[in-house]
Each structure stands twice: as structure tokens, then as C-alpha cells.
Amino acid sequence: xxxxxxxxxxxxxxxxxxxxxxxxxxxxxxxxxxxxxxxxxxxxxxxxxxxxxxxxxxxxxxxxxxxxxxxxxxxxxxxxxxxxxxxxxxxxxxxxxxxxxxxxxxxxxxxxxxxxxxxxxxxxxxxxxxxxxxxxxxxxxxxxxxxxxxxxxxxxxxxxxxxxxxxxxxxxxxxxxxxxxxxxxxxxxxxxxxxxxxxxxxxxxxxxxxxxxxxxxxxxxxxxxxxxxxxxxxxxxxxxxxxxxxxxxxxxxxxxxxxxxxxxxxxxx
Amino acid sequence: xxxxxxxxxxxxxxxxxxxxxxxxxxxxxxxxxxxxxxxxxxxxxxxxxxxxxxxxxxxxxxxxxxxxxxxxxxxxxxxxxxxxxxxxxxxxxxxxxxxxxxxxxxxxxxxxxxxxxxxxxxxxxxxxxxxxxxxxxxxxxxxxxxxxxxxxxxxxxxxxxxxxxxxxxxxxxxxxxxxxxxxxxxxxxxxxxxxxxxxxxxxxxxxxxxxxxxxxxxxxxxxxxxxxxxxxxxxxxxxxxxxxxxxxxxxxxxxxxxxxxxxxxxxxxxxxxxxxxxxxxxxxxxxxxxx
Numbered sequence: 001x002x003x004x005x006x007x008x009x010x011x012x013x014x015x016x017x018x019x020x021x022x023x024x025x026x027x028x029x030x031x032x033x034x035x036x037x038x039x040x041x042x043x044x045x046x047x048x049x050x051x052x053x054x055x056x057x058x059x060x061x062x063x064x065x066x067x068x069x070x071x072x073x074x075x076x077x078x079x080x081x082x083x084x085x086x087x088x089x090x091x092x093x094x095x096x097x098x099x100x101x102x103x104x105x106x107x108x109x110x111x112x113x114x115x116x117x118x119x120x121x122x123x124x125x126x127x128x129x130x131x132x133x134x135x136x137x138x139x140x141x142x143x144x145x146x147x148x149x150x151x152x153x154x155x156x157x158x159x160x161x162x163x164x165x166x167x168x169x170x171x172x173x174x175x176x177x178x179x180x181x182x183x184x185x186x187x188x189x190x191x192x193x194x195x196x197x198x199x200x201x202x203x204x205x206x207x208x209x210x211x212x213x214x215x216x217x218x219x220x221x222x223x224x225x226x227x228x229x230x231x232x233x234x235x236x237x238x239x240x241x242x243x244x245x246x247x248x249x250x251x252x253x254x255x256x257x258x259x260x261x262x263x264x265x266x267x268x269x
Numbered sequence: 270x271x272x273x274x275x276x277x278x279x280x281x282x283x284x285x286x287x288x289x290x291x292x293x294x295x296x297x298x299x300x301x302x303x304x305x306x307x308x309x310x311x312x313x314x315x316x317x318x319x320x321x322x323x324x325x326x327x328x329x330x331x332x333x334x335x336x337x338x339x340x341x342x343x344x345x346x347x348x349x350x351x352x353x354x355x356x357x358x359x360x361x362x363x364x365x366x367x368x369x370x371x372x373x374x375x376x377x378x379x380x381x382x383x384x385x386x387x388x389x390x391x392x393x394x395x396x397x398x399x400x401x402x403x404x405x406x407x408x409x410x411x412x413x414x415x416x417x418x419x420x421x422x423x424x425x426x427x428x429x430x431x432x433x434x435x436x437x438x439x440x441x442x443x444x445x446x447x448x449x450x451x452x453x454x455x456x457x458x459x460x461x462x463x464x465x466x467x468x469x470x471x472x473x474x475x476x477x478x479x480x481x482x483x484x485x486x487x488x489x490x491x492x493x494x495x496x497x498x499x500x501x502x503x504x505x506x507x508x509x510x511x512x513x514x515x516x517x518x519x520x521x522x523x524x525x526x527x528x529x530x531x532x533x534x535x536x537x538x539x540x541x542x543x544x545x546x547x548x549x550x551x552x553x554x555x556x557x558x559x560x
Contacts, residue, residue, distance in 0.1 A: 101359060107330070108327075108330070108355075108359070109354070109358060109359065110354075111354075112350055112354055114319075115323055115350075115351065115354060115355055118319065118320035118322075118323030118324050118327070118351075118355075119323045119324070119326055119327040119330075119355055120327060121320065121323070121324050121327060122323065122324035122325060122326060122327020122328040122329075122330070122331070123327040123328070123330060123331050124327075125312070125324065125327070125328055126289075126327065126328040126330075126331035126332065126333050127331060129289075129309060129310070129333075130331070130332070148319070149317075149319040149320050149323065149351075152314075152315070152317035152319060152320035152321075153317075153320045153323075153324070155315065155317070156314060156315065156317065156320060156324070160312075
């Protein structure tokens with residue numbers, strides 16, 4: 001399946017999952033969908049039938065609340081049966097509403113923010129010691145950047161030349177209550193990271209060609225610097241009534257809104 | 270104790286390449302035998318306890334046996350959520366080492382008094398608490414540390430401790446070790462061992478008391494306590510920790526549903542100690558025995 005088709009399917013499955021349980025965070029899930037689709041079709045070396053293979057690349061979803069997208073992506077890629085998605089958020093399901101390591105293909109459980117980068121840093125550090133050439137990718141939110149643990153990890157990664165570390169920032173400029181700018185301004189991101197000794201990339205987080213180009217460059221760059229990719233995204237991307245609306249951090253589409261959302265996604269180019 | 274810890278860690282690292290030591294910018298004149306011998310497996314994380322704990326979890330998830338080393342409350346309270354979510358929930362082979370347990374840094378002030386750490390750590394069902402009473406117990410605990418791949422908390426005092434124990438057998442989790450026989454006993458963990466020795470010498474009421482240590486304890490071995498308590502007339506727990514959520518509190522909870530409560534008493538640091546500074550001896554005037 002090509003990345004564009006995969007992205008459409010992820011969006012549809014993710015919407016259905018959230019609709020079934022009247023769950024939240026669909027806006028965040030749709031924000032990272034294209035990033036996941038490109039990673040899993042074009043970039044990451046991971047075998048769905050052998051997800052623990054030592055040579056695999058590692059992906060960590062630090063913004064664990066966006067997990068419906070990742071669960072859908074993994075199911076569509078064959079890590080487990082797509083029927084399992086129907087258990088999302090239900091009693092005794094492994095598919096809890098923040099990403100869970102009990103799900104095949106998931107490296108690390110998150111939910112509290114600011115844990116993914118320091119944990120991924122540990123993975124990258126170990127892989128380097130073990131002379132394992134696998135790469136570590138971490139997807140983090142823009143609001144999440146204000147957690148101090150990230151800045152601790154940024155220092156360590158550069159100090160120890162961890163060029164197997166790739167941090168993707170889902171820059172949709174919306175967090176829990178309002179925009180990132182109005183909450184706690186994180187700009188300028190580029191200068192923050194480059195002054196910490198990181199290599200910086202930036203792309204449209206919904207344009208698959210740009211994402212592929214940017215992520216490939218990051219993957220292949222081995223000059224001693226950890227790498228950050230700012231993916232400019234839109235929260236709720238692909239569903240007109242959700243895009244850039246903070247309330248879709250919380251709300252769930254009812255049956256009518258779900259039908260409309262699926263129709264928009266199916267008809268999109 | 271801290272020197273014995275490093276000596277043993279170096280010994281084990283010579284034969285086990287998975288061992289990694291991460292320090293939180295502490296350990297001057299202690300950790301050098303390791304850092305000099307294994308520079309590729311030694312990291313100073315800087316003054317960054319939160320990322321140090323998460324990073325340790327990440328490294329353990331890739332097969333490393335990770336030790337994180339700091340003092341007092343820094344590798345516990347400062348990074349409590351990282352211990353909970355990253356190390357314990359993922360059940361990873363990380364040993365959190367804290368030097369300065371109890372009042373070892375007595376005159377450095379409240380920030381450096383590790384007198385609530387048991388309470389925090391024993392909240393996590395996946396972790397074992399390792400609290401040696403002397404350097405010999407540190408030595409013996411390494412057998413457990415090397416074989417056990419789940420999270421561990423190793424609470425050390427500092428340096429220059431007297432050896433009281435003399436082991437012929439390995440230490441088992443949750444099992445008590447006889448130091449001095451007696452029908453009634455002090456049951457100690459960590460520096461409680463030295464406190465019990467003093468109580469026995471300084472107070473006639475306790476001169477016939479025996480002493481046992483329990484250096485490995487926590488939620489996983491609560492079920493082993495009742496049968497051991499039953500073997501004695503009186504058991505007084507001894508710890509350099511506040512009463513709430515400490516070692517004695519754990520023992521009390523471990524035998525809540527059994528009829529041994531009339532045998533079990535606690536001794537601990539009274540909360541009046543909070544805010545006081547001074548030598549360990551001076552601060553131990555705030556020690557309280559409920560017997």
C-alpha cells in the first residue's frame with residue numbers, strides 16, 4: 001500500500017475507533033497520520049511479522065494520546081489483525097487510549113508527556129554502544145516541548161553525538177486550551193535546537209513527498225549530530241470541521257459527523 | 270558501602286558486558302574505578318535526574334543492565350514518574366542506587382535527608398527494595414542484583430560503616446538473616462542494623478533481644494513475613510525512615526489479616542526530625558520506639 005492510501009485508511013479507522021467509544025484526541029491523531037504513513041511505507045525498517053527483530057528501526061510515540069493513528073497504522077501494516085481495532089478503549093483491551101507497549105509493534109507506553117525523547121535517547125545510546133546501525137525515531141508534540149525533561153535529553157544527545165536519534169515535532173500549534181504561542185511560546189524552535197548542537201529539518205507534515213525527502217535526509221545523515229524534523233501540521237487534518245479547532249482535542253464525532261468525515265477523506269485527492 | 274558497591278560493580282562488569290553505570294553528576298572519589306576501567310559503559314548524565322531515569326529505561330529496553338547513581342532524594346523523588354512509568358511499568362532491569370540513605374548527610378539539611386524514600390519506592394509493585402546494613406550485605410546483595418532482571422532500588426548509607434553481618438548463605442528476597450539469636454528480636458533494614466546494635470547495648474530492656482536483618486523487601490515478598498514473625502515472641506522493626514510508608518509500615522500491612530499483630534512493634538524516625546540538621550548521632554535523638 002502506498003503512503004497516501006495508507007494515510008486515508010489510517011484516518012478512517014482512527015475516526016471509527018474514536019466514534020465507537022466516544023473517545024477524545026482525534027485531532028491529535030489526524031495531525032500525525034501522514035507522518036506515520038510515510039514512516040511506515042518509506043522510511044522505517046520494521047518487519048510486521050517479526051516486530052522485535054534486533055535490526056529494526058525503533059519508533060516511539062511520545063504524544064501517546066494520538067495512539068489511535070498508530071494502532072490503525074500498525075494493524076493496516078499487518079502487525080496484528082485489523083479486527084482488533086474494534087476493541088480500542090474497551091474493557092480488557094490492550095489497545096488503551098494512550099499508546100501501550102502491550103500492542104505488537106509499540107516500543108514504549110506513554111501518556112504523560114516528556115518521556116518519549118529521554119527514553120528514545122537511552123535506546124539510541126545503547127544501539128550506538130552495541131554498534132547496531134538501527135535508527136530511533138520519536139514523535140513529540142509541540143506543546144509537549146515545554147517539558148523540561150526534553151531539554152535535559154537535548155543536551156545529552158548532542159554531547160554524546162547521537163546521530164541515530166531523529167526527533168519529529170508535530171507542529172500543529174494547538175495544545176490543550178489554546179495555541180502554543182498563547183500558552184507558552186516555544187518559538188524559535190530552529191534556533192533552540194541548532195544552538196543545542198542538533199541538525200534541523202523542516203517540512204509540510206501532510207505533503208508525503210516533502211516528508212519522504214526530509215525523513216530520508218535525516219535517516220541518512222550521520223555527522224555526529226542528533227536530528228530534529230519540524231513537521232508543520234494541522235490538528236484535525238483531513239476533516240473540515242475539525243481542522244485547527246481546539247475542541248477536537250476532546251470531542252468525538254457522532255454517526256452523522258463520522259459519515260461526513262469519512263466522505264471527505266475518501267473524496268480527498 | 271559506596272566503595273564496596275563500586276568494587277563489586279567493577280568485578281561484575283568485567284564478566285558482564287551489559288552493565289552500564291550512569292551517574293547524576295555525583296560520585297566524586299567513588300565511581301572512578303568504574304569510569305576509568307569502562308569508559309564506554311560509563312555516563313555522567315549531568316544534573317538531569319528525570320532524563321537519567323528515562324534514559325536508563327531506554328537502555329535497559331535494549332538489553333543493558335543499567336545502574337543509575339545519585340544521592341539522597343535525587344534519583345527517587347525528583348524522577349518519581351519516570352521510575353513509575355518508564356522503569357517499573359515496563360519492568361526493566363534498572364537498579365536505582367541512592368547513597369546517603371536515612372541521615373547519612375545529616376548536616377546537609379532536609380533536602381539531603383532520605384527519610385521518605387522507602388515510602389515512594391514501595392508504592393511500585395514491580396520493584397524490590399535492597400537496603401543493606403553493612404558492606405558485607407552490599408557484597409552479598411550482588412548475587413541477587415545480577416540474577417534479577419526486574420527493577421531494583423539499592424539504598425546505601427555512605428562510607429566507613431562497621432561490618433556486623435557474617436553470611437554463610439546467599440541473601441534471599443524477603444527472608445530474614447540472623448545476626449544475633451534471640452526469642453525477641455530487632456528486625457532491621459539498612460542502617461537500622463547499627464541502630465539496633467546501639468539500642469541493645471544502651472538499653473537494658475533490650476539486652477536479651479536478638480537482631481535479624483531483612484535487606485531485600487518490598488511488595489513482591491509481603492507474603493513471606495507472617496510465617497517469620499510467628500517464630501518470635503516480639504519483633505521490633507528498626508529503620509532510619511519516617512514511620513509512614515516505611516519498613517515497619519510495610520511489615521504491619523504484610524500481616525494485617527493475621528493474628529501476629531500483638532508481636533509486632535515499630536521503631537523509626539519521628540517526624541520531629543524534619544527541619545533539624547546535625548550529625549547522624551545528634552539527629553538519631555529523634556528516634557522513636559513504640560514498645
